[in-house]
Amino acid sequence: MNKKLSQVFGLHGYQEELVDFCVRTPKCGLFLQMGLGKTRIALATVCELVITNRMQCHCLVVAPKAVARSSWIDEMNKIEIDIRYKSFLIDEKGRELSKIKREQLFEEAKTAPPTMYFISRDLLPQMTEYFGAQWCFPMMVVDEYQSFKNPDSKRTKSLIRIMPYTERVIGLTGTPAPNGLDDLWSLIAVLDSGKRLGRTMYEYHQKYFMAWKTIGNRVTKWIPVTGAEQQIYDRISDIVVSLDNSGLTLPPVVYDTVRAYMSSREYQAYMEMIEKSKVFIEGALVRAVNPAVLVSKLAQIASGIVYTNVEHDYVKIHEAKIEQLKYIYENEPSPLLVSYHYRTDVIAIKGYFKDAIVFDGKTETIRAWNEKKIKMLLIQPASAGFGLNLQEGGHILVWYTLPWSLEEYIQTNARVFRQGQNHAVSIIHIVCSDTIDERILQILESKNVTQQGLLDAIRYTVGI
Numbered sequence: 001m002n003k004k005l006s007q008v009f010g011l012h013g014y015q016e017e018l019v020d021f022c023v024r025t026p027k028c029g030l031f032l033q034m035g036l037g038k039t040r041i042a043l044a045t046v047c048e049l050v051i052t053n054r055m056q057c058h059c060l061v062v063a064p065k066a067v068a069r070s071s072w073i074d075e076m077n078k079i080e081i082d083i084r085y086k087s088f089l090i091d092e093k094g095r096e097l098s099k100i101k102r103e104q105l106f107e108e109a110k111t112a113p114p115t116m117y118f119i120s121r122d123l124l125p126q127m128t129e130y131f132g133a134q135w136c137f138p139m140m141v142v143d144e145y146q147s148f149k150n151p152d153s154k155r156t157k158s159l160i161r162i163m164p165y166t167e168r169v170i171g172l173t174g175t176p177a178p179n180g181l182d183d184l185w186s187l188i189a190v191l192d193s194g195k196r197l198g199r200t201m202y203e204y205h206q207k208y209f210m211a212w213k214t215i216g217n218r219v220t221k222w223i224p225v226t227g228a229e230q231q232i233y234d235r236i237s238d239i240v241v242s243l244d245n246s247g248l249t250l251p252p253v254v255y256d257t258v259r260a261y262m263s264s265r266e267y268q269a270y271m272e273m274i275e276k277s278k279v280f281i282e283g284a285l286v287r288a289v290n291p292a293v294l295v296s297k298l299a300q301i302a303s304g305i306v307y308t309n310v311e312h313d314y315v316k317i318h319e320a321k322i323e324q325l326k327y328i329y330e331n332e333p334s335p336l337l338v339s340y341h342y343r344t345d346v347i348a349i350k351g352y353f354k355d356a357i358v359f360d361g362k363t364e365t366i367r368a369w370n371e372k373k374i375k376m377l378l379i380q381p382a383s384a385g386f387g388l389n390l391q392e393g394g395h396i397l398v399w400y401t402l403p404w405s406l407e408e409y410i411q412t413n414a415r416v417f418r419q420g421q422n423h424a425v426s427i428i429h430i431v432c433s434d435t436i437d438e439r440i441l442q443i444l445e446s447k448n449v450t451q452q453g454l455l456d457a458i459r460y461t462v463g464i
Helices: 003-009 013-024 038-051 071-078 099-109 121-134 154-165 181-192 201-208 228-236 264-276 291-303 320-331 343-352 363-370 406-413 436-446 451-462
Strands: 027-031 059-063 085-087 116-120 139-143 168-173 209-215 218-224 240-242 253-260 278-281 284-287 305-307 314-316 336-339 376-379 396-399 425-432
Touching (some): 003 013, 038 071, 038 168, 059 071, 059 121, 071 085, 099 121, 121 154, 181 201, 181 228, 201 228, 218 228, 291 305, 291 343, 425 436
Parallel strands (some): 059 139, 139 168, 336 376, 396 425
Antiparallel strands (some): 209 218, 278 284, 305 314
16 A cells, blocks of 8 residues: 555554555445554545545445544544545534434535545434435445344345445455354445345355254254354455454554543533532532542543442432443453443443453453453452453453553553464544543653653643
C-alpha cells in the first residue's frame, strides 16, 4: 500500500498486508481478534482506494449503534486525511436524528460529493427500503459482521438486497461462527452470492453436515461431517483472512484504546462535578471533600456508577463503557480478563454480564480460568495483578477502569503477556471521552506516575 498513507495511520506490517488484501479483494472478510486494528485497516483501505482514484464514491459503514456513533468517528478524527464524513445517526452536536431528518440526509446523499457515512445495523432496513435500486453506496464496511449470520433476519435480507449495487464490501468480526460452522454460510453468501459454500443453506448442510437432532421432519441440529471444517476454510480462504489461514506475523502485544461517550446531559453532570465538587445525579448528592476525592468521583462517573456516601450507596449515570465492553465480548471468542478499580465497576459489569466471575484468589478459580471455563474474569489490580499465571486462559485484557499506579498497570498486563502465552496479546483500554480517563492513560503511557505526576493530573482535571 501507499507508504505515506501507512505512516499517517501508523500501521504495523501485518496491517499493511491486510490493507493490500482488502484492496485486491473487492468483497472480503477480516475475521480477526479484538485489538488487532480491524477498524483502522478498513479505514486505511477506503482511504487507499479514494486517494489512488480507484473508487471516487460514497462508503457506508454499518455498525452497532454505539460503535457507529463513536469508534469510527474517533478513528477519522485521529488521522490527517481529508475525507468527508457524516453520520446518519446523530447531528454535529451529538443529538440523535429523527426519521424525517435522517431521510433528508438520505436524499442529500444522492447528489453529495464522495462521503463516508455511518449508520447502525438496526437502521439498515429503513435505509435500503428508502433507496431501493437507487442505492448510491458502492463501498461498504460491515462491522460486527457476525450479527448478519441469520439469513432470515431483516438486517441480513436488507444487506443481501443491496449487494448487486455494491462493488466493495469488507466484513469485520472476531467471532464469525459463535455457535458453530452453521453460522458461516450467510456471512460468506453475502460476499459471493453462494459460489463457495452453496447458494442456499440447504445446499450447505447437504454438502458439509449431517443431521444430528430432529423434531418431527425438521432438523434442529446439524454437525459437520469429518473433514468438513478444513474443506470450508479452504473454500473461503481467498476472500477471508483469519489468524488460522493467513500466516500473519503479529507483534507479541498490541495496545488499543476504545472510546465511550456520555450523553450531553450526563457529561454536563460530570462538568458540574469538576466545577462545584458536587452534583445531584438522579436526585442523589455526589460530593467531594478534597481534590483527591474529586478525582476518584470523576473516575467513577466516567465508568458509569458513582458512590454517593461513605455507606457505599451508589447511583448509575450511564452505560457507555458497558456498551463498549459488550461490543468486545460479542466480537471475541477468547475469554476476557477485565480489570476494574471500584466495586461500582463490578456492579455495572455483573448487572449486564451474568456469567462474569469476580476473582476470589482461589486456586480453583485460577484453574477454571486457565482451562477456559470462565468467559469473563474480573480482577482488581491491587489484589490480583501480581504473581498470577493467567496466560493460558486468554490473551485479551480489557481495562474497564485504569489505575493510577504504573506498577499495577504493568503487573496486571503481565498476567497475560508473559512466557507461556501462545497468542498475540491485546491490551484494550475503554476510555470515556473527554474525561479524567484520558489523562490517566496519558500519564501511564508517559510513565510519569509519580506523586508529582498525580498532583499535576489533579490540577489539570479540576483547574486548581
